[in-house]
Every structure is written in C-alpha cells, then in structure tokens.
Amino acid sequence: MATFADIQKIFEDAVGDARLPTHGRFWQTTRDQFVDIKMFDQCPIIVKWSGKDSPLVQILRADIDCFGEAYPKMPEGLADIPEDKIAIISQWIDDKAPE
Numbered sequence: 145m146a147t148f149a150d151i152q153k154i155f156e157d158a159v160g161d162a163r164l165p166t167h168g169r170f171w172q173t174t175r176d177q178f179v180d181i182k183m184f185d186q187c188p189i190i191v192k193w194s195g196k197d198s199p200l201v202q203i204l205r206a207d208i209d210c211f212g213e214a215y216p217k218m219p220e221g222l223a224d225i226p227e228d229k230i231a232i233i234s235q236w237i238d239d240k241a242p243e
C-alpha cells in the first residue's frame with residue numbers, strides 16, 4: 145500500500161526544481177494537515193475517502209471546476225503525471241491516506 149511519503153515523491157518527481165510561486169510545494173507538510181488542505185482557502189483537495197471524486201486527482205487528468213472556480217490541469221507548464229502514478233494517488237485516498 146502506498147504511504148504519504150510515496151505520494152510526496154510523485155509530486156516532487158513531477159515538479160523537479162521548478163519554482164511554484166502560485167501555491168508552493170503544498171504537499172510538504174504532515175499527512176494530517178495535507179488531507180484537510182483547502183487550496184486558496186476554497187477548494188478542498190481531498191474528498192474523504194474517494195480518489196475519483198477528489199480535486200487533487202481530477203486536476204492531474206484535466207481542467208477542473210472546484211466550488212465555482214476553474215483551474216487548469218496540473219502540473220501547469222510541466223509534463224503530465226503518468227496515469228499509473230495518478231492511479232496510485234487515487235488508491236491512496238480510497239485507502240484513507242495511510243501515513
């Protein structure tokens with residue numbers, strides 16, 4: 145089963161040494177804080193506990209709408225995260241985000 149460290153590594157591998165002025169490396173926090181993040185105080189990144197319904201997963205596959213706000217596919221300006229890794233993130237959420 146994937147751990148939070150595995151999820152953090154997927155995001156780090158995706159961004160490399162890019163600067164992220166808009167929201168920073170928001171995954172560099174504790175597991176408990178991460179699962180409750182609301183991006184821009186508005187968009188909850190995780191719907192407990194459904195990966196397919198979570199904006200964090202959806203936004204890696206396509207542009208999304210979250211609470212009335214439109215967001216482009218992530219990681220913006222960089223290569224897509226491969227589908228097999230997106231599936232790992234989605235399953236990790238389905239598994240209640242193990243530490």
Ligand code: HEM
Binds near residue numbers: 165183199203
């Ligand atoms: C629900 C989750 C997320 C939301 C709502 C979100 C939102 C945004 C927004 C609004 C921007 C600015 C876009 C623009 O100016 O055109 C942005 C930029 C960016 N995001 Fe995300 N993002 C999310 C997740 C992620 C994740 C998981 C990654 C990394 C894998 C990522 C990587 C980036 C990068 C590389 C940029 C461009 C540089 C920057 O503006 O900082 N984002 N994001």
